[in-house]
Amino acid sequence: MDWTEILRFSRGPLLHVAMMIFIVGMSYRLVKVILLGWERDRAANKGSKLWGVILNYLKGLLVLPFIPWVRRTFRNNALTFIAGGLFHLSLFVVLAFGTAHILVWKSLFGISWKSLPTPVVAFFSAAGIISLIVLLINRLTHPVLKLLTKLPIWINWVMVFLPMITGFIMARHLWFRYEVIFSLHLISVSLLLIWIPLGRISHFLFYFFSKTIHGAQAGKRAIMP
Amino acid sequence: MKEKTIYEHLRDKGLSRRDFMKLCGTIAGMMGLEFAPPVKALGKLTHPSPTEVVAQALKTKPRLPIIWLEFQDCAGCSEAISRSSSPSLGNLVLNDIAIEYHETLMAAAGFQAEKAKEECMRKYWGKYVLVVEGSPTLADDGIYCTVAGKSNLDLLKEAAAGAAAIIATGNCASFGGIPAARPNPTRACGVADLIKDKPVVNIPGCPAIPEVTTGTILHFLVMGELPKTDHFKRPLPFYGHTIHDHCLRRPFYEAGKFAESFDDEGARQGYCLYKLGCKGPTTYNACAALKWERGLSYPVQSGHPCLGCSEPHFWDGGGFYEGQSAPTIILDKVSTATLVGAGVAVGAALAGVNAVKKSRAKKTLKKAASPETGTEAETKKEA
Ligand code: HEM
Ligand code: HEM
Ligand code: SF4
Ligand code: SF4
Numbered sequence: 001m002d003w004t005e006i007l008r009f010s011r012g013p014l015l016h017v018a019m020m021i022f023i024v025g026m027s028y029r030l031v032k033v034i035l036l037g038w039e040r041d042r043a044a045n046k047g048s049k050l051w052g053v054i055l056n057y058l059k060g061l062l063v064l065p066f067i068p069w070v071r072r073t074f075r076n077n078a079l080t081f082i083a084g085g086l087f088h089l090s091l092f093v094v095l096a097f098g099t100a101h102i103l104v105w106k107s108l109f110g111i112s113w114k115s116l117p118t119p120v121v122a123f124f125s126a127a128g129i130i131s132l133i134v135l136l137i138n139r140l141t142h143p144v145l146k147l148l149t150k151l152p153i154w155i156n157w158v159m160v161f162l163p164m165i166t167g168f169i170m171a172r173h174l175w176f177r178y179e180v181i182f183s184l185h186l187i188s189v190s191l192l193l194i195w196i197p198l199g200r201i202s203h204f205l206f207y208f209f210s211k212t213i214h215g216a217q218a219g220k221r222a223i224m225p
Numbered sequence: 226m227k228e229k230t231i232y233e234h235l236r237d238k239g240l241s242r243r244d245f246m247k248l249c250g251t252i253a254g255m256m257g258l259e260f261a262p263p264v265k266a267l268g269k270l271t272h273p274s275p276t277e278v279v280a281q282a283l284k285t286k287p288r289l290p291i292i293w294l295e296f297q298d299c300a301g302c303s304e305a306i307s308r309s310s311s312p313s314l315g316n317l318v319l320n321d322i323a324i325e326y327h328e329t330l331m332a333a334a335g336f337q338a339e340k341a342k343e344e345c346m347r348k349y350w351g352k353y354v355l356v357v358e359g360s361p362t363l364a365d366d367g368i369y370c371t372v373a374g375k376s377n378l379d380l381l382k383e384a385a386a387g388a389a390a391i392i393a394t395g396n397c398a399s400f401g402g403i404p405a406a407r408p409n410p411t412r413a414c415g416v417a418d419l420i421k422d423k424p425v426v427n428i429p430g431c432p433a434i435p436e437v438t439t440g441t442i443l444h445f446l447v448m449g450e451l452p453k454t455d456h457f458k459r460p461l462p463f464y465g466h467t468i469h470d471h472c473l474r475r476p477f478y479e480a481g482k483f484a485e486s487f488d489d490e491g492a493r494q495g496y497c498l499y500k501l502g503c504k505g506p507t508t509y510n511a512c513a514a515l516k517w518e519r520g521l522s523y524p525v526q527s528g529h530p531c532l533g534c535s536e537p538h539f540w541d542g543g544g545f546y547e548g549q550s551a552p553t554i555i556l557d558k559v560s561t562a563t564l565v566g567a568g569v570a571v572g573a574a575l576a577g578v579n580a581v582k583k584s585r586a587k588k589t590l591k592k593a594a595s596p597e598t599g600t601e602a603e604t605k606k607e608a
Pocket of ligand 3: 468469470472473474475476478496497498499503504505506525531
C-alpha cells in the first residue's frame with residue numbers, strides 16, 4: 001500500500017461511504033427529533049410568530065455577534081465567545097470560498113462561484129486553527145468548563161481540528177508529499193462526516209430548530225426573543 | 226575478437242574528437258549527472274567532471290545492445306523518440322551508442338525479424354537492456370497479445386531472463402496504463418509486477434518523455450547501473466518533483482488566480498489551471514523542468530491541465546477536467562433519496578416504538594393514579 005493508492009481509496013470509496021453514513025445519520029437524527037413531538041404552547045397569540053423568528057435570527061446572527069458586550073455569555077467568558085465566533089466564521093469562509101472546496105460543491109451540486117484569493121482563505125484557516133487551540137486551552141484550564149467537558153466533546157475537538165490542520169498544511173505545501181497530506185485531509189474529513197450525526201456537531205442543523213422555535217415562542221408572546 | 230568501443234565506432238564514422246567531447250557534455254546533461262556521484266562506477270576517488278565521466282565510459286565500453294519489445298500499446302513512446310525534436314541525438318543514442326533490436330522500427334519483418342531478435346539475445350545474453358513498451362496482459366495466460374504465435378507473457382519472460390536490466394517505458398509498461406483502465410478486461414499490469422528477479426526501472430508518461438528514456442539508457446551505459454528510483458521505480462533525477470513544484474503558473478496558484486474555462490480572460494492571462502482539472506500537484510514527472518520539443522513548452526505551459534500521465538491509474542483518477550479535490554465517486558439522486566429514506570424510516574420506526582411505549586406508560590400511570598388502586602390493594606390483602 002503506497003500513498004497514491006491510499007489517496008485513491010480516500011478520494012473514492014472512503015469519502016463515498018462517509019457521505020452515505022452522514023446522509024443516513026442526519027436524516028435519522030432529524031426525523032427522530034421532529035417526531036419527539038412538540039409541547040403544546042397554550043399561550044394566547046399576542047404578537048407575530050414570524051416576526052419573532054426574524055428578530056431572533058437578526059439578533060443572534062447579524063447584530064449581537066458584533067456588539068457582543070451586551071451579552072452575558074460574552075461578559076462571563078469573552079474568550080469562548082470570540083474564539084468560538086471566529087472559528088465558525090473561518091470554517092464558513094474556508095468551506096464556502098476555498099478553491100478546492102468550491103470544486104467539491106461543484107461536483108456534488110453542479111454549481112460553482114468565485115473563490116476568495118488564497119491569502120485571504122489562508123488567513124481565515126489560520127485564524128480558525130488558532131481559535132480551536134484557544135478553545136481547547138480554555139476548556140483545559142477553566143475549572144467549570146473542564147468539569148462540564150466529557151469525552152464526546154474532546155472527540156469533537158479532535159474531529160474538527162484534524163481536517164483544519166491537514167488542510168492548512170496541504171495548501172501551504174509544508175513537510176509532506178502532496179498525496180500524503182491530501183490523503184490525511186480526506187481521511188480526517190471522512191471521520192468527521194461519520195462522527196457528525198453521532199455527536200453534538202449536528203448542532204449545525206439543530207441550531208436552526210432551536211433558533212426558530214424560541215423566536216416563534218417569543219413572537220407569540222410579543223416579547224423580545 | 227574484442228568489440229569496438231563506442232568511441233572507436235564513432236571515430237570510424239568520422240566524428241572528430243572535439244565533436245566527441247561536445248557529445249559527451251550533452252549526454253552528461255541528459256542523464257542529469259549532477260545528481261549522481263560518479264565516483265563508484267569508475268572506481269576513482271576524485272570527482273572528475275561529468276563530461277569526463279561520460280567520455281571515459283564511451284572510450285572504454287562497447288555499444289550497448291538494446292532489445293525493444295512492444296505489447297499492448299500504441300507505439301507512442303517509440304514515435305516520441307523517433308520524432309523528438311532532437312532526432313539526431315535520439316538516433317545517435319539508438320544507432321551508434323546502442324545496437325537496437327526494435328520490432329516496429331527495424332527494416333526486417335516476419336521470420337527474419339524473429340531470427341534477428343533471437344540472434345541478438347543469444348549473442349548478448351546477460352548483457353542487453355530490455356526496453357518494454359506497452360503492458361503485459363495476465364488474463365488467460367496472455368493470449369490477448371501475441372507476437373509470432375507466442376504470448377506476451379512468454380515473450381517477456383524469455384527476454385527478461387537474459388537482460389542485464391529492464392526499462393519499462395510509458396505508463397502502460399510501468400503501471401498497465403490505458404489497457405489497465407477499468408474494467409481492465411485483459412488484466413493488463415506493469416512489467417515490474419511480473420519480473421521480480423531483474424532490476425526494473427519505470428519511465429511512466431503518455432508518452433514517456435523521450436529524453437528521459439534515452440537519458441536512462443545512457444545512465445545505465447555510463448554508470449553500469451540503473452539510476453536511483455522512488456517507490457514506483459521511477460528514476461529520481463527525472464521524477465523527484467511534481468509538475469506543480471516547477472510549474473510556471475505557480476505564482477497564480479499561490480495568489481488564488483484560476484482560469485475558469487479554456488477561453489476566459491484568466492486562461493489568456495496564463496492563470497493556474499487547477500479548476501480546469503490540473504493534476505499537477507500529485508504528478509511526479511520532468512515535464513515542467515525538461516519540457517518537450519527541446520525545451521519549447523509542455524502541456525501546462527501550452528494551456529492544458531496536467532492529466533497525471535506518469536502516475537498509476539491515471540486513466541481512472543477522476544475526470545481529466547474534474548477538479549482534483551472533487552470526490553471520485555458521486556452519489557446520484559436516486560441513491561441519495563434511498564439513503565435519506567433509510568434514515569427517515571429507521572428514525573420514524575424508533576419514534577413509533579417510543580410513542581407506543583409512552584402511551585403505555587401513560588396508561589399505567591393513569592391506572593396507578595386512579596381511585597381503584599385502593600380496591601386493588603385490598604383485593605390483594607384479602608387474597
Ligand atoms: C470532501 C471534502 C473535502 C475535500 C475534497 C477537501 C479538499 C481540500 C484540498 C484539496 C485542499 C487544499 C487546497 C490546496 O492545495 O490549495 C483543502 C484545504 C483545506 N481544507 Fe479541505 N476538503 C474537504 C473538506 C474539508 C472540511 C470538512 C474541512 C474543515 C472542517 C476542511 C478544511 C480545510 C482547510 C482549513 C484547508 C486549508 C485552506 C487554506 O488554508 O487555503 N476541508 N481541502
Ligand atoms: C450553521 C452552522 C452552525 C452554527 C449556527 C453553529 C453554532 C454554534 C454555537 C451557537 C455554538 C456554541 C454552543 C456551545 O458551545 O455548545 C457552537 C459551538 C461549536 N461548534 Fe458550531 N455551529 C455551526 C456549525 C458548525 C460546524 C459545521 C462545526 C464543525 C465542523 C461546528 C463546530 C463547533 C464546535 C467544535 C463547537 C464548540 C466550541 C467550543 O469548544 O466552545 N459548528 N456552534
Ligand atoms: S497549473 Fe497545475 S501544476 Fe501549475 S500551478 Fe496550477 S495546479 Fe499546479
Ligand atoms: S503535463 Fe502531466 S499529463 Fe502532461 S505529459 Fe506531463 S505528466 Fe503527463
